Amino acid sequence: MKARIAVHRDFKIGTIDDRIYSAFLEHLGRAVYGGIYEPGHATADEDGFRDDVLELVRGLKAPLVRYPGGNFVSNYDWLDGIGPKNERPVRLDYAWKTTETNEMGTDEFIRWCRKAGTEPMLAVNLGSKGFTEALAMLEYCNHPGGSYWSDLRRKNGSAEPHNVRIWCLGNEMDGPWQMNHRTAHEYGRVANEVGRAMKVFDPTLELVACGSSNHNMPTYPAWEAEVLELAYENVDYISLHQYWDNWDDDYLNFLAKSVPVDRYIQTIGGVIDYVKAKKRSKHNVYISFDEWNVWYHTRKKGVSDGDGVNWAKAPSLLEDAYNFEDVLLVGCALNTFIRRSDRVRIACIAQLVNVIAPIMTQTGGPVWKQTIYYPYxxxxxxxxxxxxxxxxDVPTYDARVADDVPYLDVAAVRSRDGGTVAFFMVNRHxxxxxxxxxxxxxFAPKGIAEHVLIAHPDLKATNTVANPDHVSPRIGDGISVIDGRVKGNLPPRSYHLVRVSV
Structure with missing residues (x-):
């Protein structure tokens, strides 16, 4: 089977916003407690943060980490997570039916971000809370001093403002599962009023309004249209979320699931353009795809995702063991964000540690990279x-979720220094x-600077604490520059990074 590919030095989609390689951490399961935070662990630092986890997070160079949720945020009082730890209340988390100790809160998360080499993307509660609480949290984080909330931050040990630049106005408010779920009209009015006040405080802040929780929601895409009609001038992004499954173990259909994501982005891009034109606005709104990943393994095994947890503290929830097959879909998803980087400016893999995550830990034990760590x-x-x-130009196939799916999925990126072009390729066949x-x-290609291959004979192969490198990258071969063209062979069911010197 043959694939002809063409790129041109002068034909580009645009400059990629690095923030499409961001991540997400929620107070859910062992993502925080037993994930990034485990006092008493052999690698724990003075703040209780696991340094072995920090090392792997630093390696990913994630520009942003979204926090503290997620469904968790819609019933979360941020005041519970500040001040002396021994005075913080223990609360029931109604999103996941667990008990929240509040040992980790806003100040601790900011400190973790600084150590991890990333920036915070904070979400405010627009479910059970609203305007007053959101503005208080903003003032606490960003005002230098001389006001009640900023002086409280200073009293709590952070003399300098946290300077959080990106804020999410709630989470998945279109979802009936959300605490204090709202209609598009109700949410759009609240998001507009909170957004307007935040922009009064600091017009350079970037604000993310809630879009659809997935493209199968009955309110999609009317939800985005109504929310943007109400809040367009006071927000900078509309969020999209999507998770993928392979319930019926259909490999080709599973690998086709990145194709509807492209349509999802295209559709919401059209909604944004419609509202902008209707309002005769000069303001641009982009997409924040701030939750995405494969998520079905634990559910397929009948493991609870919240029901019947009996209010346990940091139980093991949603700890999907990712396989080689997932590497290929995650690679395709990332390629989609690159190809749609004119629209998508932020994207967050959900989540970062333990909970549907590229990084796994054993409580009191080691940390390892899941298979999906590598394409990310x-x-x-x-x-x-x-x-x-x-x-x-490549042959295609028809799947249940999409027709004319190309067997080769590819994205290309010219480096900032202009010295290389990276091709990210997945052979779906x-x-x-x-x-x-x-x-x-x-471009006048000179040679292959690097070729990374991820392949495995077993689609269901996973990395485990006992065998952490079972699925891992290796040096690829068989691709070279011949007569000014890049030629070679991609094995079936394989992921490739090919960097060409130009």
Whole structure:
């Protein structure tokens, strides 16, 4: 099977916002307690943060980490998580039916971000709380001093403001599962009023309004249209969320699930353009795809995702063991964000540690990389620069979720220094290798700077604490520059990073 690919030096989608390689941490299961925070662990620092986890997070170079939720935030009082730890209340978390000790809160998370080399993306509660609480949290975090809330922060040990630049106005408020779920009209009015006040405090803040929880919601895409009608001038992003499953163990259909995501982004981009035109506005709103991942393994095994937990403290929830098959879909999803980087400016893999995450820990024990760590890692490291238009001529197949799915999924990024072009490629075909022929017009390719291959004979192979490198990248071969073109073969069911010197 053959695949012809063409890129041109002068034809680009645009400059990628590095924040599409961001992540998410929620007070859910062992994401925080037993994940990033475990006092008494052999690697714990003076703040109780696991340094072995920090090391892997630093390696990902995630520009943002969204916190504290998620469903958790819609019944969360941020005041519970500040001040002396021995005075903080223990609360019941109604989102996940667990008990929240509030040992970790806003100040601790900011300190963790600084150590992790990332920036905070904080969510305010617009479910059970509202305008007053959101503005108090903003003032606490960002005002230098001389006011009640900023002086309280200083009293709590943070003399300098946290300077949080990006704020989420609630979470998944379209979802009936959300604490104090709202209609689009109710939510749009609240988001507009809170957003307007936040912009009065600091017009340079970036604000994310809640979009659809997934593209199968009955209110999609009317929800986005109504929310933006009400709040357009006071928000900068509309959020999209999507999780993928493979309940029926259909490999080709599973690998096709990144295709509807492209349509999802395109549709909401059209909604944004419609509202902007209707309002005769000069303001631009972009997409924050701030929850995405594969999520079904624990559910498939009948493991609870919240029901019947009996208010336990940091139980093991949603701890999907990712396999090699998931590597391929995650690679395709990241390629989609690169190709749609004119619309998508922020994207957060959900989540970062233990809970549907690329990083896993054993309480009191080691940390290891899940299979999906690797495509995320390579995209974050080498997917920064200019996204190039890619033309692909390759055979296709029809799946239940989409027709004409190309067997080759590819995105291309020219590095900031202009010295390399990175091709992120997934051969979806279950049985056949793909012979690729890449025309790099205007680039004059010199050679292959790096070729990384992820492949495994068993689609269901996972990494475990006993065998943490079972699925891992290796040096690829068989791709070279011949007569000014990049040529070679991609084995079936394989992920590739090919960096070409130009």
């Amino acid at each position: 890692y390579y995209a974050s490291l080498y997917g920064r620069g200019d996204a190039l238009n890619v033309a692909v 279950p049985d056949e290798a793909l012979a690729i022929d890449i025309d790099m017009a205007g």
